[in-house]
Amino acid sequence: xxxxxxxxxxxxxxxxxxxxxxxxxxxxxxxxxxxxxxxxxxxxxxxxxxxxxxxxxxxxxxxxxxxxxxxxxxxxxxxxxxxxxxxxxxxxxxxxxxxxxxxxxxxxxxxxxxxxxxxxxxxxxxxxxxxxxxxxxxxxxxxxxxxxxxxxxxxxxxxxxxxxxxxxxxxxxxxxxxxxxxxxxxxxxxxxxxxxxxxxxxxxxxxxxxxxxxxxxxxxxxxxxxxxxxxxxxxxxxxxxxxxxxxxxxxxxxxxxxxxxxxxxxxxxxxxxxxxxxxxxxxxxxxxxxxxxxxxxxxxxxxxxxxxxxxxxxxxxxxxxxxxxxxxxxxxxxxxxxxxxxxxxxxxxxxxxxxxxxxxxxxxxxxxxxxxxxxxxx
Amino acid sequence: xxxxxxxxxxxxxxxxxxxxxxxxxxxxxxxxxxxxxxxxxxxxxxxxxxxxxxxxxxxxxxxxxxxxxxxxxxxxxxxxxxxxxxxxxxxxxxxxxxxxxxxxxxxxxxxxxxxxxxxxxxxxxxxxxxxxxxxxxxxxxxxxxxxxxxxxxxxxxxxxxxxxxxxxxxxxxxxxxxxxxxxxxxxxxxxxxxxxxxxxxxxxxxxxxxxxxxxxxxxxxxxxxxxxxxxxxxxxxxxxxxxxxxxxxxxxxxxxxxxxxxxxxxxxxxxxxxxxxxxxxxxxxxxxxxxxxxxxxxxxxxxxxxxxxxxxxxxxxxxxxxxxxxxxxxxxxxxxxxxxxxxxxxxxxxxxxxxxxxxxxxxxxxxxxxxxxxxxxxxxxxxxxxxxxxxxxxxxxxxxxxxxxxxxxxxxxxxxxxxxxxxxxxxxxxxxxxxxxxxxxxxxxxxxxxxxxxxxxxxxxxxxxxxxxxxxxxxxxxxxxxxxxxxxxxxxxxxxxxxxxxxxxxxxxxxxxxxxxxxxxxxxxxxxxxxxxxxxxxxxxxxxxxxxxxxxxxxxxxxxxxxxxxxxxxx
Numbered sequence: 001x002x003x004x005x006x007x008x009x010x011x012x013x014x015x016x017x018x019x020x021x022x023x024x025x026x027x028x029x030x031x032x033x034x035x036x037x038x039x040x041x042x043x044x045x046x047x048x049x050x051x052x053x054x055x056x057x058x059x060x061x062x063x064x065x066x067x068x069x070x071x072x073x074x075x076x077x078x079x080x081x082x083x084x085x086x087x088x089x090x091x092x093x094x095x096x097x098x099x100x101x102x103x104x105x106x107x108x109x110x111x112x113x114x115x116x117x118x119x120x121x122x123x124x125x126x127x128x129x130x131x132x133x134x135x136x137x138x139x140x141x142x143x144x145x146x147x148x149x150x151x152x153x154x155x156x157x158x159x160x161x162x163x164x165x166x167x168x169x170x171x172x173x174x175x176x177x178x179x180x181x182x183x184x185x186x187x188x189x190x191x192x193x194x195x196x197x198x199x200x201x202x203x204x205x206x207x208x209x210x211x212x213x214x215x216x217x218x219x220x221x222x223x224x225x226x227x228x229x230x231x232x233x234x235x236x237x238x239x240x241x242x243x244x245x246x247x248x249x250x251x252x253x254x255x256x257x258x259x260x261x262x263x264x265x266x267x268x269x270x271x272x273x274x275x276x277x278x279x280x281x282x283x284x285x286x287x288x289x290x291x292x293x294x295x296x297x298x299x300x301x302x303x304x305x306x307x308x309x310x311x312x313x314x315x316x317x318x319x320x321x322x323x324x325x326x327x328x329x330x331x332x333x334x335x336x337x338x339x340x341x342x343x344x345x346x347x348x349x350x351x352x353x354x355x356x357x358x359x360x361x362x363x364x365x366x367x368x369x370x371x372x373x374x375x376x377x378x
Numbered sequence: 379x380x381x382x383x384x385x386x387x388x389x390x391x392x393x394x395x396x397x398x399x400x401x402x403x404x405x406x407x408x409x410x411x412x413x414x415x416x417x418x419x420x421x422x423x424x425x426x427x428x429x430x431x432x433x434x435x436x437x438x439x440x441x442x443x444x445x446x447x448x449x450x451x452x453x454x455x456x457x458x459x460x461x462x463x464x465x466x467x468x469x470x471x472x473x474x475x476x477x478x479x480x481x482x483x484x485x486x487x488x489x490x491x492x493x494x495x496x497x498x499x500x501x502x503x504x505x506x507x508x509x510x511x512x513x514x515x516x517x518x519x520x521x522x523x524x525x526x527x528x529x530x531x532x533x534x535x536x537x538x539x540x541x542x543x544x545x546x547x548x549x550x551x552x553x554x555x556x557x558x559x560x561x562x563x564x565x566x567x568x569x570x571x572x573x574x575x576x577x578x579x580x581x582x583x584x585x586x587x588x589x590x591x592x593x594x595x596x597x598x599x600x601x602x603x604x605x606x607x608x609x610x611x612x613x614x615x616x617x618x619x620x621x622x623x624x625x626x627x628x629x630x631x632x633x634x635x636x637x638x639x640x641x642x643x644x645x646x647x648x649x650x651x652x653x654x655x656x657x658x659x660x661x662x663x664x665x666x667x668x669x670x671x672x673x674x675x676x677x678x679x680x681x682x683x684x685x686x687x688x689x690x691x692x693x694x695x696x697x698x699x700x701x702x703x704x705x706x707x708x709x710x711x712x713x714x715x716x717x718x719x720x721x722x723x724x725x726x727x728x729x730x731x732x733x734x735x736x737x738x739x740x741x742x743x744x745x746x747x748x749x750x751x752x753x754x755x756x757x758x759x760x761x762x763x764x765x766x767x768x769x770x771x772x773x774x775x776x777x778x779x780x781x782x783x784x785x786x787x788x789x790x791x792x793x794x795x796x797x798x799x800x801x802x803x804x805x806x807x808x809x810x811x812x813x814x815x816x817x818x819x820x821x822x823x824x825x826x827x828x829x830x831x832x833x834x835x836x837x838x839x840x841x842x843x844x845x846x847x848x849x850x851x852x853x854x855x856x857x858x859x860x861x862x863x864x865x866x867x868x869x870x871x872x873x874x875x876x877x878x879x880x881x882x883x884x885x886x887x888x889x890x891x892x893x894x895x896x897x898x899x900x901x902x903x904x905x906x907x908x909x910x911x912x913x914x915x916x917x918x919x920x921x922x923x924x925x926x927x928x929x930x931x932x933x934x935x936x937x938x939x940x941x942x943x944x945x946x947x948x949x
Contacts, residue, residue, distance in 0.1 A: 119793035
């Protein structure tokens with residue numbers, strides 16, 4: 001428990017990932033939300049457990065049981081990861097059932113007295129629905145729960161029988177107001193206020209579900225990049241970045257750029273903010289598409305050239321030589337990397353596909369970084 | 379609205395936004411309105427020269443009541459207010475009738491719902507009478523506000539661009555083979571094989587609009603999710619159009635809120651049917667023959683639209699009420715397959731051996747349930763089949779075995795992950811551990827069976843309090859006062875019984891002239907007994923100090939029963 005708490009503190013995460021209370025386990029934080037359980041289960045738990053239980057303690061009599069429990073946990077997390085991917089297919093649904101069956105059978109062998117819950121049975125039906133209705137986001141209750149959140153916020157007079165009416169009519173009013181802006185007969189002056197209104201009703205994305213949804217936007221709509229509207233005066237690109245960038249542009253036969261260009265500290269694509277690591281370490285930890293695989297890297301500089309192209313200077317993580325305990329479970333999307341960073345490289349903004357959460361730990365005597373991929377696309 | 383000045387338009391827009399979205403009250407809105415009015419006046423007067431007649435009119439026209447703004451925007455949608463039968467076992471809803479030319483809705487006086495064929499009417503009174511303009515007008519005791527799906531869909535289709543994307547959604551159904559990658563509902567097998575009322579695939583409607591919807595039902599507490607605090611449960615029924623692209627599908631303006639089922643308690647099992655039934659009426663028409671909208675954004679001359687409900691998204695508890703499944707604790711534990719607790723058990727993983735339930739099986743069982751003539755035979759049918767009748771079955775295409783989805787969020791994240799933490803031995807949700815018995819009171823339940831039910835409940839709570847770890851706090855003044863107050867809610871009869879059974883001597887009354895024993899005397903005796911159990915000597919208690927002639931001393935402490943016997947001696 002204590003280890004889990006320190007891991008929550010030490011993890012470097014992007015800002016959109018739902019945050020978990022630091023004082024986990026104390027009553028003061030109240031009930032955890034489903035989204036928090038999800039993050040807790042798929043990001044923090046596997047890493048913490050592996051860190052605690054994998055290095056063999058020969059003298060510990062619980063060792064064998066722990067190893068089994070650990071492999072069960074990893075099967076479960078794999079199953080959940082597969083089920084909550086943004087895309088699904090027949091193969092993935094079968095893989096999900098395999099992992100889930102593995103988990104349940106393992107649990108039954110390990111604890112013969114354990115009383116199974118109806119949920120365990122239902123979980124095995126999930127794969128049928130994956131095939132019937134496609135990926136989970138089309139048919140899970142997250143959006144409805146969010147609607148409930150909106151309904152709960154509506155002020156009411158706490159009287160039975162009256163508050164239900166207030167809630168219903170107020171909600172319909174606010175929905176109609178939102179819809180009004182999209183209607184063609186909306187007066188010009190009010191349409192001009194649309195930008196302010198959007199800012200009011202769509203606050204900053206800070207939970208996993210909304211990020212999921214906005215990433216879909218990126219697949220459905222043409223790519224657009226919004227940058228801070230305040231235009232910074234062009235500044236000098238830092239020496240090293242400039243040299244690498246110059247070489248990169250030469251290689252792809254482009255005209256060399258001016259020394260003076262805009263260096264940004266962050267940019268936002270569909271709700272996800274990528275920033276330089278010096279500004280926000282979590283938002284600067286990105287996965288870069290590199291020849292059909294994804295490599296973790298840290299953003300050092302972001303440069304916007306005069307023709308509105310964004311180039312990102314990153315340093316890749318080095319692969320590590322130690323044994324990776326997560327290798328047996330590819331669906332966890334967790335891997336170990338060396339904590340030293342590599343050479344500065346330039347990549348295009350389009351190649352950056354997502355964030356990862358990371359934590360550094362001492363593994364077989366080496367300082368390593370555990371990288372938990374948060375992209376749910378593959 | 380269009381005719382008014384842009385300054386007013388924007389001002390009203392601001393007020394409405396504050397009122398509707400931020401929840402600013404009417405007083406706050408009036409304040410904002412008057413301040414903005416003043417700002418406008420200051421701005422106009424800053425320009426030198428005389429005011430034009432237009433500006434003077436503008437200043438004169440500034441309204442002083444924010445309700446005016448709301449009326450101009452016309453945000454309210456027409457809703458039907460049903461009278462709900464206040465009988466907690468009935469919940470039938472009754473539609474109002476309007477007499478010609480009168481805006482006053484007329485409801486039936488008593489509930490006429492007949493639950494079982496050939497049975498009697500419910501007969502509960504529905505109305506209270508209030509005087510309006512000297513005449514008594516019947517107002518429903520319990521009301522349910524339902525919005526019209528047809529109106530809402532019409533509004534949705536009148537917005538630019540939406541019709542195009544909604545029609546385009548079907549194109550996804552045509553691409554990809556067996557092992558395609560699925561991105562959305564339209565890639566799934568369900569919609570690919572979904573046939574319309576004419577037997578052809580649902581999307582093949584020519585120029586008709588063919589849209590699919592999912593129904594969400596969930597119960598929630600309108601007073602917030604605090605552990606402490608009041609508990610109420612109301613439910614919302616909402617429809618989402620699956621044809622919309624996912625990024626706008628769940629925006630509040632694109633979700634149809636059908637209604638909020640009134641609380642304070644959840645309607646019992648089959649009673650949710652009453653509330654959904656007007657929605658099902660509308661959906662029946664939307665399926666066959668379809669609804670003709672006189673004008674949509676794309677079709678100036680009107681368009682026929684067919685709508686189908688293709689999935690019901692809710693957690694297991696709400697699914698039970700909406701679709702009529704048996705409880706998850708029931709032996710027919712699963713609504714999808716014929717596994718029972720006895721034959722398979724919850725931990726069974728041989729998915730191959732599970733027998734899937736079929737649509738016909740569901741419908742046959744539900745029909746039997748509906749036609750059954752009393753509660754007992756209905757319960758027998760539920761025990762045998764695990765199904766109840768649901769109003770959704772009136773939709774000819776509704777297939778409970780496939781449309782009721784297992785919710786992944788509740789199942790995986792809230793269910794299995796949470797359970798797994800428990801298995802690992804990490805307790806995150808702090809549950810209060812059962813209070814350790816600090817002091818045994820030796821009051822078995824059979825010793826108070828002669829009491830009334832309410833008194834028995836109080837008796838149990840009294841025993842819990844006395845046995846709990848309260849001794850330390852009884853030594854402080856505030857702690858003493860707290861428990862004195864707590865016990866004062868318990869009937870005197872219970873307190874007297876406890877005192878008799880435990881053989882606790884009453885303390886001498888603080889006032890000499892009191893001849894009768896009051897409740898407070900019992901409470902004091904009980905608390906003193908707890909406070910000084912395990913003590914050899916009882917000091918002169920501060921709360922007893924008022925009766926200064928009293929001196930207390932323990933004579934004897936029985937080590938087996940923890941019972942302290944007081945002996946009281948007057949000095």
